[in-house]
Amino acid sequence: MLVYVILISVLALLFALVAAFRIKKHDQGTEKMKEIAHAIREGAMTFLIREYKILVLFIIVVFLVLFFLIGNEIAYAFLAGAILSGVAGNIGMRVATSANVRTAYAADHSLNRGLKLAFSSGTVVSMTVVGLGLLGVTILYMIFKDPNIIYGFGFGASSIALFARVGGGIYTKAADVGADLVGKVEKGIPEDDPRNPAVIADNVGDNVGDVAGMGADLFESYVDSLIAAMVLGTLVFATKGAVFPLLLAGFGILASILGTFFVRTKGKNIHGALNKGVFSASILMLIFAFFVTKYYLGDLGVFYAAVSGLISGVVIGLSTQYYTSADMKPVKSIAEDSKTGSATNIIRGLGVGMMSTIIPVLAVSAAILLASYFGGLYGIAIAAVGMLSTLGITLATDTYGPVADNAAGIAEMAGMGNKARTRAEALDAVGNTTAAIGKGFAIGSAALTALALFVSFTQVAGLSSINISQPLVIVGLFIGSLMPFIYSALTMNAVGKAAFQMINEVRRQFKHIKGLMQGKAKPDYKKCIDISTAAALKEMIIPGLLAVIVPIAVGLLLGVEALGGLLVGVTATGFLMAVFMANAGGAWDNAKKYIEAGHLGGKGSYAHKAAVVGDTVGDPFKDTSGPSLNILIKLMSIVALVFVPLFL
Numbered sequence: 001m002l003v004y005v006i007l008i009s010v011l012a013l014l015f016a017l018v019a020a021f022r023i024k025k026h027d028q029g030t031e032k033m034k035e036i037a038h039a040i041r042e043g044a045m046t047f048l049i050r051e052y053k054i055l056v057l058f059i060i061v062v063f064l065v066l067f068f069l070i071g072n073e074i075a076y077a078f079l080a081g082a083i084l085s086g087v088a089g090n091i092g093m094r095v096a097t098s099a100n101v102r103t104a105y106a107a108d109h110s111l112n113r114g115l116k117l118a119f120s121s122g123t124v125v126s127m128t129v130v131g132l133g134l135l136g137v138t139i140l141y142m143i144f145k146d147p148n149i150i151y152g153f154g155f156g157a158s159s160i161a162l163f164a165r166v167g168g169g170i171y172t173k174a175a176d177v178g179a180d181l182v183g184k185v186e187k188g189i190p191e192d193d194p195r196n197p198a199v200i201a202d203n204v205g206d207n208v209g210d211v212a213g214m215g216a217d218l219f220e221s222y223v224d225s226l227i228a229a230m231v232l233g234t235l236v237f238a239t240k241g242a243v244f245p246l247l248l249a250g251f252g253i254l255a256s257i258l259g260t261f262f263v264r265t266k267g268k269n270i271h272g273a274l275n276k277g278v279f280s281a282s283i284l285m286l287i288f289a290f291f292v293t294k295y296y297l298g299d300l301g302v303f304y305a306a307v308s309g310l311i312s313g314v315v316i317g318l319s320t321q322y323y324t325s326a327d328m329k330p331v332k333s334i335a336e337d338s339k340t341g342s343a344t345n346i347i348r349g350l351g352v353g354m355m356s357t358i359i360p361v362l363a364v365s366a367a368i369l370l371a372s373y374f375g376g377l378y379g380i381a382i383a384a385v386g387m388l389s390t391l392g393i394t395l396a397t398d399t400y401g402p403v404a405d406n407a408a409g410i411a412e413m414a415g416m417g418n419k420a421r422t423r424a425e426a427l428d429a430v431g432n433t434t435a436a437i438g439k440g441f442a443i444g445s446a447a448l449t450a451l452a453l454f455v456s457f458t459q460v461a462g463l464s465s466i467n468i469s470q471p472l473v474i475v476g477l478f479i480g481s482l483m484p485f486i487y488s489a490l491t492m493n494a495v496g497k498a499a500f501q502m503i504n505e506v507r508r509q510f511k512h513i514k515g516l517m518q519g520k521a522k523p524d525y526k527k528c529i530d531i532s533t534a535a536a537l538k539e540m541i542i543p544g545l546l547a548v549i550v551p552i553a554v555g556l557l558l559g560v561e562a563l564g565g566l567l568v569g570v571t572a573t574g575f576l577m578a579v580f581m582a583n584a585g586g587a588w589d590n591a592k593k594y595i596e597a598g599h600l601g602g603k604g605s606y607a608h609k610a611a612v613v614g615d616t617v618g619d620p621f622k623d624t625s626g627p628s629l630n631i632l633i634k635l636m637s638i639v640a641l642v643f644v645p646l647f648l
Contacts, residue, residue, distance in 0.1 A: 001243050001296070005138050008250040012131030012392065015257055016124045020095055023120055029105035033414045036200075037101035040406065043204035043529045044097050047536070048212060051167050052086060054537060055160060058544075062159065066152065070645060074152035077140055078642075081156025081223065084132045088219050089164055089212035092125035092399065096211040100203075100406030107407060107427060108420035114427055115270055118403045119263050119277075122396035125215050126256070130392045133157075133222045134249050137230075147230035147242050148460070151641050154227045157220035158635040163544045165631055166491055168213035169624030171536035172205025173495045175528065176623075177616045178502025184612045187510065187517070188604055191596075192409035195516055197509040197523035198502055201532045203409045208536075209623050210402035214442075217631055218395050221445050222249075222388050224634050228452035229381035235459070236378045237297065244297050245385045248306060251288035255281045256392025270430040271325075274397045281390045282314060289386070302382055305375035309383030309448060310390070312367035313441055317394075319359035320440035323352060324586035326429065326594040330356075334591035335600055338607040338614065345591070345614035353584025353621075360440065360579045364447045377455045384448035387441065394441050404428045429593050443582060446630030447575040453637035454567050460644050461560040468565065476554055476562030480569025480636075483550060484577045487632055488625040490543045495620040498535030505531055547632050551639045555647035563640055563647065571633045578629035585622020588614040 028034050059082045066075035099121030107114030140150045179198035183189050192199055226245050233241025259281025263273050286307060293303035323330045330352045337348040371383035404427035410416075411424040458466070466473055505528055515521035555563040592611040594600075600607045 001247060002138055002142055005246045005250045006135060008253050009131050009135035009138065012127040012134070012253045012257070016127035016131065019120050019124045019127070023095065023099050023102060023117065023124070026102040026117060027105050028101045030414060033101050033104060033410055036410050036413050037097070039200050039525060040100065040203045040207070041097035043200060044093055044207040046529075047171060047204065047208050047533050048090060048093055050533060050537060051163070054541075055082075055086070055163055058159065058163070059156070066642070070642060073144055073149045074642060077144070077150055077152030078156040080136055080140065081153035082160050083156075084136045085157040085160040085216050085219050088129050088132050089160070089216045091128045092215040093207055093212045095121050095124040096207050096399065096403050096406070099403050101410050103403055103407035103427070104410040104414070104416065104420065104424055107411070107423040108416060111270070111423045111426065112264060114407065114423055115273060116264065118400045118407065118427060119260075119274070119396060121403045122398065122400035123260050125211060125399040126392050126395035129215055129219045129395060130222060130249070130253050130256070133219050134226070134246065134253065137223055137226050138246055141230065141242065141246070147227060147234060150227050150230070151638060154220065154224045155638045155642050157223050158631060158638050159544070159548070161216040161220040162547055162628065162631045162635055163540050164216040165213045165628045166543050166624070167536045167540035168205070168209035169491065169620070169628060170494045170498055170539050171532045172202070172209035173619040173624050174498030174502050174535055175201035175205045175532045176619050177495065177499035178506050178528070180612055180616050182503055182506040182510070185609050190412060190603070192412035194413040195519055195523065197506050197525060198528045199409070199413065200525040201502075201528040203406050204529060205532065206402040206405050211399050214395070214398060214627070217627060218391060218442055220631060220634065221442055221449060222391055224453065224638065225381070225384040225388050225445060225449040228449060228456055229378070229385050231456050232378045232381045232452065236376065240297060241378065244302070245382065247292050247296060248289060248382070248385050248389055251292055252285055252389030253392050255284035255288055256390050258284055259390070259393045260396065270427060274400070274430070277393055278317075278390065278397060281393045282310060285310060285389050289389070299375075301374035302379060305371035305379030305382045306386035306389070308367045308370040308374070309386030312363040312383070313387035313444055315363040316360045316440045316444040319356065319363070320583060320586070323356040323583045324590055326590040326597070331587050331590045331594060334587055334614065335594045335607070335611060338591065338595065338610040339600060342610040342613040345588070345610045346617055349584050349588045349591070349614055349618060352587045353580045356583035357576050357579045360444055361576070364444055364575075367448060368451065380448065380455065381452035384445055384452055387445045387448060404430070429590070440579070440582070442627065443575065443578045443630045446578070446634055447571065450567070450571045450633045450637050453634065453641060454564070454571065457567060457637060457641050457644065458564065460641060461564070461648065463560060463564060466561055466564040470561060472558050472562040473565040476558060476565030477569040479550070479554060480566035481573045483546075483570045483636070484574040484629050484632065487543055487546065487629065488577060488581070491625045491628060492620050494535065494539030495624050498532060498539065501531050501535065502528060543628070547635045548639055551636045552643055552646075555640060555643060560644065560647050567637050567640060570636055574629045574633040578626050581621040581626030581629070585618035585626060588618030589622065591615070
């Protein structure tokens with residue numbers, strides 16, 4: 001059976017390779033478009049190379065610690081997870097920065113052609129992520145025969161994901177906030193105007209944050225859910241219980257590949273076209289899961305557990321769409337409140353974000369209860385696998401977003417016609433919602449996966465129960481609940497400090513470069529890129545180290561029961577904060593775009609200026625702190641699992 005899983009993993013990688021070659025065949029447009037795209041690609045790759053140089057040091061140190069304190073097998077698994085996560089992010093970055101200019105040129109010819117090209121780039125990223133993730137976990141299981149060792153693989157993937165998410169998030173939002181506040185609010189020039197010195201850094205940020213960062217994020221979500229299910233499955237169904245999650249993931253890849261062929265539009269319903277692909281893949285996955293459960297495992301209760309996870313993922317996606325789409329009441333209410341200023345815009349956005357937590361919590365809670373009823377603790381882990389089983393297409397609809405955003409930017413900067421810009425902006429607007437839905441899937445799966453990892457922790461640590469009336473457990477619970485707040489504060493402040501430098505630099509250039517505002521002189525784009533790069537690489541270190549050091553310190557100083565309390569606290573508050581921040585940020589962003597589409601006075605109006613301020617507050621919410629929290633809660637659980645021998 002594992003041979004079939006490997007073949008499907010290779011098929012996913014081949015599908016990604018073919019899609020990448022097809023993208024390369026498309027025209028890049030004019031020389032001006034090529035010049036802009038080259039600057040974006042160069043800035044993105046420069047940042048990634050510098051980030052990886054820092055991560056190599058971290059990987060070497062952790063590898064040596066694991067090798068000498070825990071075991072050489074876990075150390076090698078850690079190394080494999082870190083390398084494959086880095087490779088997935090690197091490939092995604094290269095494809096996205098190649099597809100952006102081609103999407104802009106394709107959109108000039110037809111909306112459908114632009115959609116298909118942007119979505120194709122998303123499939124390259126998604127199929128690379130699921131292909132490498134499933135292949136890595138399967139090969140390690142074939143080598144070591146013990147899924148507990150593969151937790152090292154998850155640790156490597158989670159570590160890279162956290163640094164990539166935080167670093168990329170700080171980079172992109174420092175540039176975005178600087179570009180928007182000075183360009184749109186102070187100077188009254190359009191988004192992506194080539195006169196804005198921060199505009200290239202802003203477009204680079206879309207790639208390092210929402211492509212490389214999101215790719216690494218969902219890579220670790222995917223492998224962590226598989227590993228947790230394999231460990232718990234071994235306890236219930238022996239070898240079959242470990243192999244079954246891999247089979248389920250394999251058939252999920254097949255369903256995702258088939259689902260991609262349903263993504264096309266003849267009219268302007270871009271979101272409907274993307275939804276057709278996701279829903280088609282989900283229906284196919286239900287059919288595949290039924291037969292593989294019935295004929296391989298022989299326990300349909302586990303099938304119902306997988307279905308509960310898959311359906312809860314769809315519910316979370318639809319809920320996210322409702323709270324972040326410009327067509328829905330919550331976003332329109334934020335736009336309406338922008339008429340009275342920035343304060344009312346921000347107040348309404350915070351309220352929308354807080355209310356948006358209700359459905360995801362209920363959906364995940366229902367999935368936990370149903371999965372536990374039908375499949376016990378193993379069922380909960382399988383629910384997480386079920387939720388992420390169609391990642392091959394849900395991630396494609398997510399990474400489509402930043403490519404479309406870049407395409408809209410290139411269309412504006414290259415002075416393409418109104419038709420191209422309008423179509424690219426339409427693709428971009430939908431991309432904001434698909435990105436929010438992708439974050440919803442990631443956060444929902446994080447809650448289920450973290451719960452499965454917590455159950456694994458109790459098994460490995462020999463805890464039949466945790467007594468929350470014990471003082472040490474309560475202390476652990478409070479420390480765990482505190483972590484998402486400290487972590488969010490660090491990442492939000494990092495964006496604020498970097499944005500402060502960016503704003504001053506953009507103002508300086510507008511003031512001292514003669515003829516810049518008139519379009520007679522070129523801004524110094526590289527200076528703004530350097531500011532974002534330096535700030536991101538400096539500020540990502542402390543949050544990343546905290547996620548590793550705190551669970552180890554609690555385990556060593558307070559014991560395994562207190563560490564169990566810490567994992568419960570960080571999961572509960574981290575999940576809620578992640579949903580709140582991601583949805584509030586997405587809603588603020590689309591409220592701004594709703595006004596820019598010509599409502600409530602349109603661009604340049606008082607409501608628009610207020611909405612831009614709200615959007616800049618929401619930027620680090622949705623692209624830095626919020627998405628990083630779902631990695632935090634899993635990474636801390638993985639660290640607890642890997643280092644538990646030191647605590648016993």
